[in-house]
Amino acid sequence: MKFITLLGLIAGTLTTIAFIPQLVKVWRSKSAKDISLNTLVIFNTGVLLWLIYGIYLQAVPIIAANGLTLIFNSIIVWLKIRYE
Amino acid sequence: MKFITLLGLIAGTLTTIAFIPQLVKVWRSKSAKDISLNTLVIFNTGVLLWLIYGIYLQAVPIIAANGLTLIFNSIIVWLKIRYE
Numbered sequence: 795m796k797f798i799t800l801l802g803l804i805a806g807t808l809t810t811i812a813f814i815p816q817l818v819k820v821w822r823s824k825s826a827k828d829i830s831l832n833t834l835v836i837f838n839t840g841v842l843l844w845l846i847y848g849i850y851l852q853a854v855p856i857i858a859a860n861g862l863t864l865i866f867n868s869i870i871v872w873l874k875i876r877y878e
Numbered sequence: 879m880k881f882i883t884l885l886g887l888i889a890g891t892l893t894t895i896a897f898i899p900q901l902v903k904v905w906r907s908k909s910a911k912d913i914s915l916n917t918l919v920i921f922n923t924g925v926l927l928w929l930i931y932g933i934y935l936q937a938v939p940i941i942a943a944n945g946l947t948l949i950f951n952s953i954i955v956w957l958k959i960r961y962e
């Protein structure tokens with residue numbers, strides 16, 4: 795596997811799994827006061843567009859990374875609204 | 879400009895500027911308790927790798943988006959540590 799492909803896979807994996815600790819933290823603390831809903835909504839919209847971008851190019855890494863990121867962040871949005 | 883290029887630019891812009899409301903919120907409230915430091919650190923590491931990826935490919939949109947995201951998120955990390 796080429797270096798640049800590996801670098802992209804690792805970067806994509808990190809920027810995807812990064813949201814799991816935030817999800818767990820809100821789930822456990824039942825508190826999301828300090829988290830900006832605007833940030834979540836704007837970020838999720840961007841990730842949705844990246845997902846469409848990946849589908850359009852049939853680029854599996856982009857589809858996988860943004861698909862998962864969208865799922866994690868949608869759960870965080872739901873928790874944010876629920877515990878607001 | 880091709881549709882797909884425009885889509886990527888809009889997606890990159892949204893996933894970059896998305897962090898500004900979070901930065902402003904922490905700055906104003908002086909509170910970051912609910913924000914996961916692990917998420918910030920893992921996400922920033924991923925964004926740094928995307929930046930190196932963009933430099934390697936000399937892809938200006940990837941460099942610009944991830945460079946700005948890294949700056950915004952580094953400020954959020956600094957505010958998080960300062961107001962912890």
